[in-house]
Amino acid sequence: MRNFMGLIYNELLKVIRKRRILVIFLILLVLIPVFTYAQYRNLKTTTEQMGTSDWRAHLQQQIIDAQNRLASNRVPEEWKEFMRLRIQVQQYYLDHDINPTAPGAPTFVRKFIEESISLFLPLLVVVVASDIVSSEYSQGTIKLLLSRPVRRWKILLSKYAALLLAISLILLITGILAYLVSGVVFGYGGWNMPVLTGFQMKGEHLITDYVHLIPQWKYILMALGLAWFTCTAVATLSFMVSVLVRSTAASMGIMLAALIAGSLLVQLAPTWTSIKYLAFTNLQLTNYLSGAPILIEGMSLPFSLTVLSLWSAAGLIIAFTAFIRRDVLA
Amino acid sequence: MTQCDPVLSVRNLCKRIDGREIVKDIQFDVFPGEIFGFLGPNGAGKTTTIRMLVGLIRPTAGSVHIAGHNLQKDFLKAIRQVGCIVENPEMYSFLTGRENLEHFARMAGDIPPSRIDEVIRLVELENRIDDKVKTYSLGMRQRLGIAQALLGRPKLLILDEPTNGLDPAGIRELRDFIRTLARDEGIGVFISSHILHEVQLMCDRVAIISQGQLLRTDRVDRLIDGDALVVEWRMEPPARGAELLKTLPYVTHVERRDHRILSQLPEERIGETVRTLVDAGILVTGIHRRGKTLEDIFLQLTEGDPIA
Numbered sequence: 001m002r003n004f005m006g007l008i009y010n011e012l013l014k015v016i017r018k019r020r021i022l023v024i025f026l027i028l029l030v031l032i033p034v035f036t037y038a039q040y041r042n043l044k045t046t047t048e049q050m051g052t053s054d055w056r057a058h059l060q061q062q063i064i065d066a067q068n069r070l071a072s073n074r075v076p077e078e079w080k081e082f083m084r085l086r087i088q089v090q091q092y093y094l095d096h097d098i099n100p101t102a103p104g105a106p107t108f109v110r111k112f113i114e115e116s117i118s119l120f121l122p123l124l125v126v127v128v129a130s131d132i133v134s135s136e137y138s139q140g141t142i143k144l145l146l147s148r149p150v151r152r153w154k155i156l157l158s159k160y161a162a163l164l165l166a167i168s169l170i171l172l173i174t175g176i177l178a179y180l181v182s183g184v185v186f187g188y189g190g191w192n193m194p195v196l197t198g199f200q201m202k203g204e205h206l207i208t209d210y211v212h213l214i215p216q217w218k219y220i221l222m223a224l225g226l227a228w229f230t231c232t233a234v235a236t237l238s239f240m241v242s243v244l245v246r247s248t249a250a251s252m253g254i255m256l257a258a259l260i261a262g263s264l265l266v267q268l269a270p271t272w273t274s275i276k277y278l279a280f281t282n283l284q285l286t287n288y289l290s291g292a293p294i295l296i297e298g299m300s301l302p303f304s305l306t307v308l309s310l311w312s313a314a315g316l317i318i319a320f321t322a323f324i325r326r327d328v329l330a
Numbered sequence: 331m332t333q334c335d336p337v338l339s340v341r342n343l344c345k346r347i348d349g350r351e352i353v354k355d356i357q358f359d360v361f362p363g364e365i366f367g368f369l370g371p372n373g374a375g376k377t378t379t380i381r382m383l384v385g386l387i388r389p390t391a392g393s394v395h396i397a398g399h400n401l402q403k404d405f406l407k408a409i410r411q412v413g414c415i416v417e418n419p420e421m422y423s424f425l426t427g428r429e430n431l432e433h434f435a436r437m438a439g440d441i442p443p444s445r446i447d448e449v450i451r452l453v454e455l456e457n458r459i460d461d462k463v464k465t466y467s468l469g470m471r472q473r474l475g476i477a478q479a480l481l482g483r484p485k486l487l488i489l490d491e492p493t494n495g496l497d498p499a500g501i502r503e504l505r506d507f508i509r510t511l512a513r514d515e516g517i518g519v520f521i522s523s524h525i526l527h528e529v530q531l532m533c534d535r536v537a538i539i540s541q542g543q544l545l546r547t548d549r550v551d552r553l554i555d556g557d558a559l560v561v562e563w564r565m566e567p568p569a570r571g572a573e574l575l576k577t578l579p580y581v582t583h584v585e586r587r588d589h590r591i592l593s594q595l596p597e598e599r600i601g602e603t604v605r606t607l608v609d610a611g612i613l614v615t616g617i618h619r620r621g622k623t624l625e626d627i628f629l630q631l632t633e634g635d636p637i638a
Contacts, residue, residue: 003436003439006436006437006439007436007437009436010433010436010437013425013429013433014422014424014425014433017422017424017425017429018424019424139420139422139423140417140418140420141420141421141422143381143384143386143416143417143420144414144416144420144421144434144478145437146385146386147384147385147386147409147412147414147416148409148434148437148438149405149406149409149410149437149438149439149482150406150437151405151406327347327381327386327387327388328381328386328387329347329381329387
């Protein structure tokens, strides 16, 4: 066991000293301010369009409108519950002096996770994961690595563990950086702001029966957990490709193509329902939290988690079998 | 274990890749304290054999025993006795020399930090050990590779083309170093090379491999001391001279190498041969007698396989 910790230490040392992870932090350090600024610009335009900078008056008006509609008999009963929740949220904004269009760093973090979970975060993961095995082949160090008194599966397992740790670190840093940087513009408050969740899709309809309010910090934790799950699945498949393809460039290329194809397919062919069984069409897990429309019929959170888990399990089996059995030729 | 038990014992080793036999039925033993040369042209199966010795390639048939442990069945016990450099001494260039050694020490599990300092001193890398490996010269990388190989106090050292890329001084240094290791620590050393001269100077015994087959295994001195004397001729025109030599019944072997002609014949018949040549109108410009070198033996055995 002590020996195995040593192996994980070795692999982490290599990941960190290879500077790839540093590059990822630099990317985040450049892009998060850009996204923050974009959000800020967006906010300014909306305020200008509203014609008034007084968001309180605007919010007050929205609440009154909603209450009037609640009073009417034409609104179906299941909608009423949802509308009451909406009013609660808006009242909370008013009471706590939160501008809903610019509600602070935690909201930015939440939005950032929701937007980056399907492509941006997986891309960062691929940068680290795609060379973790293939680089040993391209450097030639695989020959030393596999002629030491350690079983091959142990070596690969230590690499996988190191990869998961690195990914957790990347996610953590992403969250922290997004909070710190956006807070400069939006302020650091808003952790307890209520957020709506619990939406379900049935056929064409959005079921709001189970919609409820949770504090934003809880929502962010859940979103981070889902992002971690997505990133782990991407990392695992990347890991498999890295074992099978002995060139880092090729393994990165394959993974990028697959990721982008996955997100394109969802946009282009939502009626082709078989694509829901692919791994990379199931990455947008936070959509189930936020109630964003699910494009493909039959997808739900348990479904997507199952699909990603099955793909990951298959990826691991292939990676380990190939790594253990394969001859190390020139 | 007694002194005469082999530290490496290879039996009927075969490897077939995509239907092609790369290594055919090889067997040999390496004993403690012995430097064993593994000689063959590029592409003869040397590297494939070495990779089978360290568990990188699974043999199609046959067995490898290291210090009595079967490599296939008891991999960890067997490989623990081995230090190796397979081809170039590739290390993690983005780590320092010391970090590389620590990395491999952690893989072995039970190597105290003092041993790391010890091997650094042994290969005289004290001054540069905390620099990144990418700043090292090839010679220094080679020494770091050897330090790494010696970390776990192996009983068997496997070196693939260890003199590749070293300058003559470096080669000489390495040779002395390996000799000392074998003599003082009783390590069995297995060295592959395509440089015959090297093997001749360094090794006690040699196995010669060509096209995947072992042609001969013997002590270097016994191979070289063979029966007949080698006479090296220079003559004009060389083609006709060689033809004539071949017709003489007491000349056992004739072969042209560039503008030289090598032949084997009894010493007392050199004069007679010169007369025959001159009578036939061939101009003899040089006669040089020398002992057989490994190169001669090698070329004889492989019948003119090109040596890279």
